[in-house]
Amino acid sequence: MRVTALAGGTGAAKLLRGLLAAGAGDLTVVVNTGDDTEVWGLHVSPDLDTITYALAGRLDVTRGWGRADESFHCLESMAAFDAPTWFSLGDRDLATHLFRTQALSAGRSLSHVVAEIARRLGARAGVVPMSDDRVRTRIRTPSGWLSFQEYFVREKARVEVIEVAYEGAAEARPAPGVLTAIEDADVVVVCPSNPVTSVGPILAVPGIVSALAATRATVVAVSPIIGGAAVSGPAGQLMTARGLPVSPAGVARAYAPWLDVLLIDAGDERFASDLEEAGVKAVAAGILMTDGASEAALARSALDAAARGRVG
Numbered sequence: 001m002r003v004t005a006l007a008g009g010t011g012a013a014k015l016l017r018g019l020l021a022a023g024a025g026d027l028t029v030v031v032n033t034g035d036d037t038e039v040w041g042l043h044v045s046p047d048l049d050t051i052t053y054a055l056a057g058r059l060d061v062t063r064g065w066g067r068a069d070e071s072f073h074c075l076e077s078m079a080a081f082d083a084p085t086w087f088s089l090g091d092r093d094l095a096t097h098l099f100r101t102q103a104l105s106a107g108r109s110l111s112h113v114v115a116e117i118a119r120r121l122g123a124r125a126g127v128v129p130m131s132d133d134r135v136r137t138r139i140r141t142p143s144g145w146l147s148f149q150e151y152f153v154r155e156k157a158r159v160e161v162i163e164v165a166y167e168g169a170a171e172a173r174p175a176p177g178v179l180t181a182i183e184d185a186d187v188v189v190v191c192p193s194n195p196v197t198s199v200g201p202i203l204a205v206p207g208i209v210s211a212l213a214a215t216r217a218t219v220v221a222v223s224p225i226i227g228g229a230a231v232s233g234p235a236g237q238l239m240t241a242r243g244l245p246v247s248p249a250g251v252a253r254a255y256a257p258w259l260d261v262l263l264i265d266a267g268d269e270r271f272a273s274d275l276e277e278a279g280v281k282a283v284a285a286g287i288l289m290t291d292g293a294s295e296a297a298l299a300r301s302a303l304d305a306a307a308r309g310r311v312g
Contacts, residue, residue, distance in 0.1 A: 001026060004185040008032030008047040008198030010064035011224055011231060012191035013054035018295030020124055022303060027125035028181040034137035034166055034201030035148040039087050042097040043104055047198065048114055048129060049096055055123035067092035086154045111175040128181065130202045133172035137197050138165045148197055157234035161241040164196055169204035182211040187306040190221035192231065192287065195254040196238035212258040218306040220261040222287055222298065223248045227267055231288065249274045261305045263287055
């Protein structure tokens with residue numbers, strides 16, 4: 001079975017581990033790059049690295065980001081030079097950013113570099129950036145525009161969000177292999193990532209939504225919302241800024257009209273009729289992932305729901 005996942009962030013990492021545990025051996029992951037940033041002159045790709053580390057068994061599962069068995073000696077030393085240290089780069093993680101920055105400076109494409117990092121680290125799936133072109137998620141607040149990392153990490157998502165934009169997306173092209181991975185998949189899984197700032201940038205790249213609408217695969221998503229609140233992170237705040245209700249119905253609306261199935265928490269079954277009116281089949285499942293067993297169980301639920309098909 002060929003499975004293609006759209007991913008970004010910690011919730012995606014958990015489900016992807018579950019998919020591997022559930023036997024999804026032919027797995028390709030299309031990853032958000034809208035939250036890429038520059039730190040100390042280095043090209044940092046937070047979502048790409050989180051996903052790659054998770055697929056390689058090297059992720060710090062307690063924090064949900066960065067390398068396991070990490071140290072922060074460089075970060076501490078940079079503080080002595082008055083360098084900004086609000087974005088925590090670990091020493092092992094730093095090697096990834098150094099390798100990526102050097103390779104990009106030498107003229108290699110981001111997708112080529114991502115594949116090389118995944119190979120060297122032993123990722124058990126294909127990892128593809130959504131685009132080789134520069135796309136940056138920007139957040140407008142009452143005080144002006146911020147990069148996503150400034151909003152999420154430096155400001156800890158505690159500022160009012162007025163608008164979200166994907167700078168450069170309209171001119172970007174899907175990275176090599178992205179459209180083929182979607183078109184040729186048996187199942188497309190949209191991970192329980194933030195619909196606005198993790199999945200949204202992927203969808204903003206021209207051609208990707210069309211591929212999702214045209215694929216013969218069943219497209220199944222896992223809701224990142226339970227009981228009217230995000231499982232983690234600022235998804236609720238960002239959905240509200242986009243005019244989306246903070247509910248499974250809001251998730252379905254963000255992914256209409258190409259979404260076939262949405263896995264929702266059993267306590268949110270009251271939204272099933274709203275989803276089905278929108279042409280999306282609601283499937284209740286245990287969507288809160290707290291350990292390896294629940295990750296694998298949710299992955300099996302997603303694959304089973306995809307096999308049962310869409311509404312109508």
